[in-house]
Each structure stands twice: as C-alpha cells, then as structure tokens.
Amino acid sequence: MTDLSPVLAALDADRDGALERLFELIRIPSISTDPAWKADCRRAAEWLVADLATIGFAASVRDTAGHPVVVGHHDGDGPSVLFYGHYDVQPVDPEGEWASPPFAPRLEERDGRTVIAGRGSADDKGQLMTFVEACRAFKKVHGKLPCKVTVIFEGEEESGSPSIVPFLHANATELKADYALVCDTNMWDAQTPSISVGLRGLMEEEIVVTAADRDLHSGYFGGAAANPIHIVAKIVADLRDTDGRILIPGFYDGVDETPPDILAMWNGLGRTPEAFLGSVGLKHPVGEKGRTLLELTWARPTAEVNGIIGGYTGEGFKTVIPGKASAKISCRLVHRQEPETIRAAFRQFVRERVPADCSVAFINHGGAPATQLPYDSPVLGKARAALTDEWGRETIMACMGGSIPIVGLFQAMLGMDSVMVGFGLGDDRIHSPNEKYDLNSFRKGARSWARILSALAA
Amino acid sequence: MTDLSPVLAALDADRDGALERLFELIRIPSISTDPAWKADCRRAAEWLVADLATIGFAASVRDTAGHPVVVGHHDGDGPSVLFYGHYDVQPVDPEGEWASPPFAPRLEERDGRTVIAGRGSADDKGQLMTFVEACRAFKKVHGKLPCKVTVIFEGEEESGSPSIVPFLHANATELKADYALVCDTNMWDAQTPSISVGLRGLMEEEIVVTAADRDLHSGYFGGAAANPIHIVAKIVADLRDTDGRILIPGFYDGVDETPPDILAMWNGLGRTPEAFLGSVGLKHPVGEKGRTLLELTWARPTAEVNGIIGGYTGEGFKTVIPGKASAKISCRLVHRQEPETIRAAFRQFVRERVPADCSVAFINHGGAPATQLPYDSPVLGKARAALTDEWGRETIMACMGGSIPIVGLFQAMLGMDSVMVGFGLGDDRIHSPNEKYDLNSFRKGARSWARILSALAA
Numbered sequence A, B: 001m002t003d004l005s006p007v008l009a010a011l012d013a014d015r016d017g018a019l020e021r022l023f024e025l026i027r028i029p030s031i032s033t034d035p036a037w038k039a040d041c042r043r044a045a046e047w048l049v050a051d052l053a054t055i056g057f058a059a060s061v062r063d064t065a066g067h068p069v070v071v072g073h074h075d076g077d078g079p080s081v082l083f084y085g086h087y088d089v090q091p092v093d094p095e096g097e098w099a100s101p102p103f104a105p106r107l108e109e110r111d112g113r114t115v116i117a118g119r120g121s122a123d124d125k126g127q128l129m130t131f132v133e134a135c136r137a138f139k140k141v142h143g144k145l146p147c148k149v150t151v152i153f154e155g156e157e158e159s160g161s162p163s164i165v166p167f168l169h170a171n172a173t174e175l176k177a178d179y180a181l182v183c184d185t186n187m188w189d190a191q192t193p194s195i196s197v198g199l200r201g202l203m204e205e206e207i208v209v210t211a212a213d214r215d216l217h218s219g220y221f222g223g224a225a226a227n228p229i230h231i232v233a234k235i236v237a238d239l240r241d242t243d244g245r246i247l248i249p250g251f252y253d254g255v256d257e258t259p260p261d262i263l264a265m266w267n268g269l270g271r272t273p274e275a276f277l278g279s280v281g282l283k284h285p286v287g288e289k290g291r292t293l294l295e296l297t298w299a300r301p302t303a304e305v306n307g308i309i310g311g312y313t314g315e316g317f318k319t320v321i322p323g324k325a326s327a328k329i330s331c332r333l334v335h336r337q338e339p340e341t342i343r344a345a346f347r348q349f350v351r352e353r354v355p356a357d358c359s360v361a362f363i364n365h366g367g368a369p370a371t372q373l374p375y376d377s378p379v380l381g382k383a384r385a386a387l388t389d390e391w392g393r394e395t396i397m398a399c400m401g402g403s404i405p406i407v408g409l410f411q412a413m414l415g416m417d418s419v420m421v422g423f424g425l426g427d428d429r430i431h432s433p434n435e436k437y438d439l440n441s442f443r444k445g446a447r448s449w450a451r452i453l454s455a456l457a458a
Helices: A005-013 A015-027 A035-054 A121-142 A164-170 A228-238 A260-267 A273-278 A293-298 A339-351 A378-391 A405-414 A439-457 B005-013 B015-026 B035-054 B121-142 B164-170 B228-238 B260-267 B273-278 B293-298 B339-351 B378-391 B405-414 B439-457
Strands: A058-062 A069-074 A080-086 A106-110 A113-117 A148-154 A179-182 A194-199 A201-210 A304-311 A324-333 A359-368 A396-400 A418-421 A436-438 B058-062 B069-074 B080-086 B106-110 B113-117 B148-154 B179-182 B194-199 B201-210 B304-311 B324-333 B359-368 B396-400 B418-421 B436-438
Touching: A005 A015, A005 A121, A005 A439, A015 A035, A015 A113, A015 A121, A015 A439, A035 A058, A035 A069, A035 A121, A035 A148, A080 A121, A080 A405, A113 A121, A113 A439, A121 A148, A121 A436, A121 A439, A164 A405, A179 A405, A194 A378, A201 A228, A201 A339, A228 A304, A228 A324, A228 A339, A228 B228, A228 B304, A260 A293, A260 A396, A273 A293, A293 A396, A304 B228, A324 A339, A324 A359, A339 A359, A359 A405, A378 A418, A378 A439, A405 A418, A418 A439, A436 A439, B005 B015, B005 B121, B005 B439, B015 B035, B015 B113, B015 B121, B015 B439, B035 B058, B035 B069, B035 B121, B035 B148, B080 B121, B080 B405, B113 B121, B113 B439, B121 B148, B121 B436, B121 B439, B164 B405, B179 B405, B194 B378, B201 B228, B201 B339, B228 B304, B228 B324, B228 B339, B260 B293, B260 B396, B273 B293, B293 B396, B324 B339, B324 B359, B339 B359, B359 B405, B378 B418, B378 B439, B405 B418, B418 B439, B436 B439
Parallel strands: A080 A148, A080 A179, A179 A418, A194 A396, B080 B148, B080 B179, B179 B418, B194 B396
Antiparallel strands: A058 A069, A069 A148, A106 A113, A113 A436, A194 A418, A201 A324, A201 A359, A304 A324, A304 B304, B058 B069, B069 B148, B106 B113, B113 B436, B194 B418, B201 B324, B201 B359, B304 B324
C-alpha cells in the first residue's frame, strides 16, 4: 500500500495545472452526434492519449466504425480496475442562450459557488479528468499506481454508443478487470457524496390486439362485436391491483427487499413526494402501498404503459369500433428480475385476456436486466469509506430508476460489477446551455478517486 | 273509408307508367355533395313538384341555403301524415365499376330477380316514388286521398342535411302531422316486410386526463408518478362488469325490457352470432350475458370506446410517462334513456376515477335520444297488418342499432313519431357502383303504401 497523504497534497499543489488541462480538453468541441465535428472528436481522443502517456499509460486511439475509443493501460500491484468515461459532448444549441461561448471554458461565480462553465465540463470531461488527475498525483508522488488501471474513454456516449458493443466484444480480454469504475453520475447534493449501487433494468414490449377484420360501425355492431380498445384497456387495468402491486404471475421473482439500514438512510434524505412530484405538478405517489417514494423509484419494479392508440383519434368524433388497438408497455426491473422471463410471463398474462375470437401480436422492443451492487460487497464498503473521509459526510448508497447502458454491458459482456461514483450536481445543466461543473466537484473529485484507489489496494 | 281493391288494381294496371316515371327521376343526376350537380338537384326537385301537381298536391320547390326542399300538401279526411324521402343521391365514383351508366336506368336480371339498375334507384328515389304512386292510384280511383298527406323530399340527405334543421324550425306548424312515414329503410329479406320501430340514440363524449404537467422519463418517475393512460384504461375497464353490464350509475334508467313476443319474433329470425359476427371475422357476442344478438344490437344500450390515444405511438419505443391521455367514448341509447342525464352520470363516473392530483376535461360531442314506437301503438298495428296482407308474411318489428337523424328531428322538433317502412334489400349496393332496387320492391312497395294509407284512415 502506498501512502495517501502526499498524493492528496500533490493534488492540492497542482490545482491550477489540473484546471488548465481540463480547460484544454473542453476547448476541443467533440460533439459526437454531428459529423461536422468528427475531426474534433478524434482530436479530443488524441489529446487524452497524449495526456495519459505523460502519466505512463500505454494509451492509444482505437478506431471504430464511428468515433474512436481511447484505451490506456497502467500496471499496478493491487486489484485491476477499468475506469470508464466519455470524451464526447452534446451539441450546444440553442447557442444564443449561452452566457459565455460553450467551448471557451472559464471560472464563474454562480449561486455563491465557483463553477467551471463550458460544454462537457460536467458531462463528462470534468468527471473523467478527476480520475486522470488522481492517477497523475499517485504517479508523481510514488512513481506507480496502487491498482492495475485500464481506462476506456468512449466517444459516442451522447449519440447512442453504436460502436461500444462491437468494441467490447472484440476487446473483452483486454478490458476485463476485477470491477469497473464509472464516473458519469451525480452527488446527492453539493456536500454529500453518493455511490449509485443499483440501476433498474427494462423490458419493452408492444401488443397489438386484433378483433374484427375491419373497422365496424358502432351502431350496427355495437353491443355484439368485441372492441379491441376495451381488451387493451382491460389488460392495462389488470396490470396492478388497488394496492399498486403488479399482477403478472411471477413478476416479483428475483425482487429483493432492500436492507432496513439502506431504507432508513433513504428515508433520511428528505426526498418527499411533495418536493419530488410537486416539481411536475403532482402530489401523490402511485405504486405499491407502504413503500416510500425513493424505494418506489429506485428499488421496486414497475409495469407501465408508455403509449396507447386505437380507433379514431382526430378532431371531432367517429362512432367506430376499430379492428385493432395497440399499446407499448415497459417494465422497470430491479435486482435479479430476468427480462425475458418477465416478457414471457407478460405475454401469457395478455393472452389470457384476449377473447378466443380475437388475437394478439407481440413486438419485442428489447430489454436489459437491472444491475445491483450487493450492499455488503467489499468494494462498495471501501469506496463508501473513502468518499466519506473526503467529504466529511456519510456517503449515500443511492440507486437510479433508469439504466446506464455501459454498466449493463460491463456486467453482461465482461462479467464485471461497476462502482458508480460521480461528482455532478442536479444544477449542472448537462445537455443544456450554460453547462457547468463545480470547481469543488472537480478538486474534491480528484481527491476522492485518490482515496478510492488507495482503499481498493488496501 | 275508401275501397282499397280498385286502388291496388289501378297500381297494377299502371305498372309501366310508374316505372317510366321513376326512370325519369333517376335520369336526373341529383348528386348533392358535389356543387357541379347543383342545377340537377334543383331539376329533380322541380320534376317532383310537377309530378305531385298532376296528383293534385299543392307542391313547391322551397329554397334553403343549400339544395331545395320539396313540400307538397294534399287534403284528406283521415289522420294527417308527413311522408319523408330524399331526392338527392350519392356520387357515382368509381364510375368505371358500373356495368351500365349510373343515370341511365334499366331493368336487369340479377340473381334470378328483376332489378332497376341506377344510382338512386333504391336510395331513395325508388322508395319515395312507391308512396307517390300509391297516392296517384288513390286519386285516380277515388278522386281523393284517405289521409291528409304532406310530403317532404329533402335534397341534402347524402351530404349531412345542413339545411333540414332550420327548415323544420321555420316550417314546424306547416309540417306537423299526426305521425311521419319514413321510407328509407330495408325489408328483412326479399320476401319479408319489416317496420323499424326503434332506433338507438347516442351520447358522444371525449375525456382528456392530465397527470403531470409535462411528459416524464419513466426511469426517473416510474413507480411514483401517476400515468394518465392507466387512469383512462381503468375508466374504460370499469365501464362494464364481467357480465357485460354497464356500471355507470343510473345508466339503465329508462331502458325497457323488450316484450317477450317481440323477443320471440327476433329469435326466430335466424340472425346467429356465427353469421352476423362471422362476416367480420368474429364469433362470440360481447355485451350483456343472457341477451340475444339482436337484442344486444337493437334494444340494449352500449358504452364503447371509439378512440384512445396517449404517450408515444410511433415506430419503436420511448419510455415516457405522458402528461395526458384521452379517449372518445360513446353510448348507444335505447327507449327512454336521456342523453344529457347519461352524460352527467358518465362524467361523475369518470371524475370518481381520476386521482386528486390529476384532472380531467370533458368535450361534449353531442347526442340524441333513441326513438321507439311503442310496440302496442295503434298506428304500428295498422301498418303491420297492411304489410302482412300485401306480402303474405308476418311483418318483422325490427330495430336499428344506429340512428336515422330525420326521425330524431321529427320527434324532437315536431313531436311526431315516425313509422319507418321501406322496401330496400341488403344487396341493393346503395352508395356503391351498380346500385339497384328490386322491381318487386317497387311494385309491391307502392301497393304496400296504398294498403297502409287505407288502414290508417280506418
């Protein structure tokens, strides 16, 4: 184990240098979704390779069918980690709404805090550089890293990551590590660090119910002919009981109860239904009775209609009994729920509700399992203690209601758990004009990674 | 009372003349929906006025904002009747599919029957001329009519009847009679006469449920935020119990049980679910359990979704929780159900199912009460016996699942019941190329009206 204190001191001593390096990276307009910026994406990748080389990484720009991936390897004695970030950024439009040019980073005072303004400052250049700076300080002080570190910086995260699956497939052996470290998430608030330990999975399915072989006149046939909208509506209504529990048989297989200490922690966070739902004009949480808001959105599965259509939907009225009606239904999954098992159970649930003279077609729109770091995993305990040491506040074990695709891919393709630590804040305006990253996030983020790397090696 | 036999004999004697008069009327291309045929519509009206004048009617072409209405009056000693028909016809496209020119009427043999081929032969020129010929024969034989007769021939029935409401309003006193006779319906089959005694009414309503004030990400909010599609689906699903009974409180107020003898008659008609629903690819009647197919579509009310939309309905998938969802819902009404009472009850039913933090807006798309001639009404008994005498078969007391607007208007605006007798057949191809009217319908139709007029005066 290497001594941590001089590493933290080195990070503090080189604050200005670290900021200037981040500014250099932000100045490269690496917008991945617009082909006009293709050369800049490559330039950002090359800048990262060059910077990693100064720290002793064997780094290279790796071509893909789209924008390149940066991979860098550094030896170390401890466990092996794969650090993930992305160097591409969102477009800047509407450009007129930026208070300063998006690719001319600068320090500003906002709401009493010093922030780094610029596109990509938070998402994800500032975040990924916290890790790079931690490695740099270790190398400077000790001449080595406390872990065997591989970094992977993607260039297409903001444009659907079309190349990442083939890249991971082709380079699985090279990239496999004991666990992944992913820096693309937020703190709980500006003072409170957070680790995202669970991400909900997804099962997406469309149903198309056919009754009559044509649209019917509701005067002539009404009262006798099956109406597919009613069939679909009944299926949707049957999905949940009055207590919000989902009634697809076997649906809750693989759903774990969240440990009481974690629930107690969540309950202490003060995310009230009034505040959370009030922000969108609602008040009362739906979902399973007896579960708190955070449990409902973080640790419980859902079955939800995302779209429905049938019959006449234009202006005015038409007394038709349509031949078809359809709905798009998705389930957010948690823990060990298996998407394809849920899909099969859902299809059976639907079939049982379609009358014998009607039919249903299913369209599989994909799915992904949930990812969940066990609350008692050693790596989680180490990262949690390291963050608490740095920030002086208990680290929140948080979950996310949606998925982060790369985490699912690391799990599915490389068999790796991911530790998701990030220093973004809810007011960072990512994807919007005037994106910023708190200077404090950047500085203490780097110190946090130094502590985590040290703790992992212990 | 006037002697009927010589009237029937006169009709038989003037068969060729009657056919030639109908041919003359069919030859006028009185397509109401296309302004190109405006002058022909007026020409048809003028032709009718001239013909009515030869029978001693005080007839005139009455201008409206659209095509004119023909009104003719003839004195008589018996009860007063208002006979309704329409002289306008549907467009002929696709014209290439006509075996003979649409406005060059001729006799043809089809399926072993002699038919009058031509646009408007059945809908409604042939039908309305059956009544005119009956009057003509009465006048010729007896010099008078057995009833006080007013005829009204509309020129916009095939184009939405925009002028009829103001016309009835402006001429209510002139048009009011003891009852209306409407000739725009079908026989049960080519041998079996039918009177339409009931038409279902309608209540049309749209609901728009709003939950959050914007579309939400189902990962972030799913499990906590209300989904308006689920709310709408639950409302739809709650409309009916598992026995098909509609659960809107008070919905069945004013719904009468159909007399057992009428139900027995309907059950003898052989309209099986297999035949009726099989024609559109279905097998099993929905609706209230224990009711026969004809009862369900003729004499029972419905609550039916005619359109539903919410969330993402394009290709692919989007995990959105929409802010709004909507449905268009209509009720077919029977007997003494009151549309506005049903609307109010429906709205209350909906409101009770919308959570406190969500809202619902209602759009009134109109409505009309059902019309029902009492099964024991004397006029019905007379018309029924007259038809049975002419056709040698028991007259079917039928209903229709949809509405005929003019019948509702006669009831609402003039306080008149309508006796709906017509001689069309299901294979007349009205609104399609190669429309026809059976020569037998035309001849025996005229004889039927002679018998009915005679019976009404008795």
